[in-house]
Amino acid sequence: MQCVENRxxxxxxxxxxxxxxxxxxxxxxxxxxxxxxRGESHLVVDCxxxxxxxxxxxxxxxMAAKRLxxxxxxxxxxTMNDDVKQVFDMTGFSSIFKICGSKEEAxxxxxxxx
Amino acid sequence: MTMPxxxxxxxxxxxxxxxxxxxxxxxxxxxxxxxxxxxFELNLALDELLTNxxxxxxxxxxxxxxxxxxxxxxxxITLEMEDDGRAFDPFDAPPPDLTASxxxxxxxxxxxxxxxxxxxxxxxxxxDGRNVVILKKKTDL
Numbered sequence: 488m489q490c491v492e493n494r495x496x497x498x499x500x501x502x503x504x505x506x507x508x509x510x511x512x513x514x515x516x517x518x519x520x521x522x523x524x525r526g527e528s529h530l531v532v533d534c535x536x537x538x539x540x541x542x543x544x545x546x547x548x549x550m551a552a553k554r555l556x557x558x559x560x561x562x563x564x565x566t567m568n569d570d571v572k573q574v575f576d577m578t579g580f581s582s583i584f585k586i587c588g589s590k591e592e593a594x595x596x597x598x599x600x601x
Numbered sequence: 602m603t604m605p606x607x608x609x610x611x612x613x614x615x616x617x618x619x620x621x622x623x624x625x626x627x628x629x630x631x632x633x634x635x636x637x638x639x640x641f642e643l644n645l646a647l648d649e650l651l652t653n654x655x656x657x658x659x660x661x662x663x664x665x666x667x668x669x670x671x672x673x674x675x676x677x678i679t680l681e682m683e684d685d686g687r688a689f690d691p692f693d694a695p696p697p698d699l700t701a702s703x704x705x706x707x708x709x710x711x712x713x714x715x716x717x718x719x720x721x722x723x724x725x726x727x728x729d730g731r732n733v734v735i736l737k738k739k740t741d742l
Contacts, residue, residue, distance in 0.1 A: 509652040510616035539623075539641070541648045542712040552703045570641045577718050578711050579699030 490518045498529045498594050504536040507544035515544070519551040528560025531593040535566040540574050548584065561585075565593035604632030608671040613664055614655045614684075619648050622669060633673055635740055642719045643671070643680060646736055649712035650682050650691065654732070658686030673740070677721075680736040689732060690725040692717070 488511035489504040499522055507515060522530060530551070552562050565587045567575065575581045587593040608629045612618040623644040630640035651667065659665060668683040697710035717723060722737035 506620055508616075508619055508648055509656065510619060539644075541645060541652065542708065542715060543652060545711060546708040549703070549706055549708055556703055570638070574645070574715065577715060578697075582700075583703050583706060 488512075488514050490515050492518065492522070495594050498531055498597050499527045500531045500533055500590060500594065502533045502536065506539040507537060507547070508539065508541045509543040512541075512543040512547050516547045516550065519547065520554075523551065523554050523558060523560070526558075528555060528558055529597045530555065530560065530562045531565055531590065531597075532562065533565050533590045533593070534568070534571055535590070537567070537571055540571050542578070545574070545578060545580055548580070552584065561597075563587060563593045563596055565590045604629065606673050610669045610671075611666050612651075612669065614659065614667060616652065616655055618655075619651050622647065622651075626671060629671055629673075630678075635678075639678070639738070639740060643678060643736075643738060646716045646719050646738075647680060647682065649716050650734055650736075653691060653712065654682075654684050654686050654689075658684060658689060658732075660687060676740045678738045678740055680738075682732075682734045682736075683728075684732050685730070686732060688727050690727075691734065692723055692725055 488506060491502045493500045493502065501518060503515060505511065548562065555562050563585045566589055567586060585596065587596060608625060610622055610625060612622055626644050626647065627640045647669065654667060665685055670681040672679045691713050694710055694713055697707065697714050716736065720736045721739050724735040726733045
């Protein structure tokens with residue numbers, strides 16, 4: 488599991504690569520916590536290369552969203568493959584997260600707000 | 602070489618084993634000409650079960666073996682997982698609230714919810730002091 492961070496003005500894009508399961512979700516959790524702790528509040532997670540997610544991965548997104556809500560920030564997700572999208576749909580997570588079709592669309596969703 | 606109708610694997614109680622076993626399931630499903638989506642769904646269900654057992658199932662920190670069996674017969678895949686952890690029926694849990702807001706949402710129960718939704722049949726047995734979970738999925742869905 489790889490987790491790469493890029494800045495686009497006020498937006499931080501975290502690109503995920505590989506399998507996000509119970510043995511790897513901690514890598515993403517530590518990255519998200521470090522971003523939120525240093526005050527980043529406009530986060531995009533790019534799932535274009537995320538091959539797989541289990542409930543251990545969902546837990547990390549929920550934790551990050553809860554912390555960001557307290558900090559008046561937000562988490563937007565982008566470009567999920569069909570398998571990952573199915574997990575979000577089956578658990579109702581599709582209705583609590585904004586999910587964009589592309590990374591650019593996710594970044595632009597912050598520009599329209601500010 | 603034709604793909605056998607059964608796959609029998611023994612893994613250690615180590616979360617890193619889950620990715621390894623998923624490759625074997627992928628190969629088994631692909632070898633029978635079945636869709637990758639089916640392999641994904643079987644692997645997710647198995648992952649959720651194994652994660653629970655490996656993370657919470659044992660009273661001691663030592664090594665344990667977990668048996669995983671996968672079989673294809675009459676257009677049904679049967680997955681069995683057998684462990685020597687403490688008695689625990691994963692399906693004896695209330696369903697999660699899938700409509701709560703971010704603030705009120707809890708992660709508990711989502712793994713089992715996924716298993717129930719992905720599989721056509723779920724079953725738990727306590728057999729000779731061991732936990733046996735049986736999952737079935739029709740291949741023509």
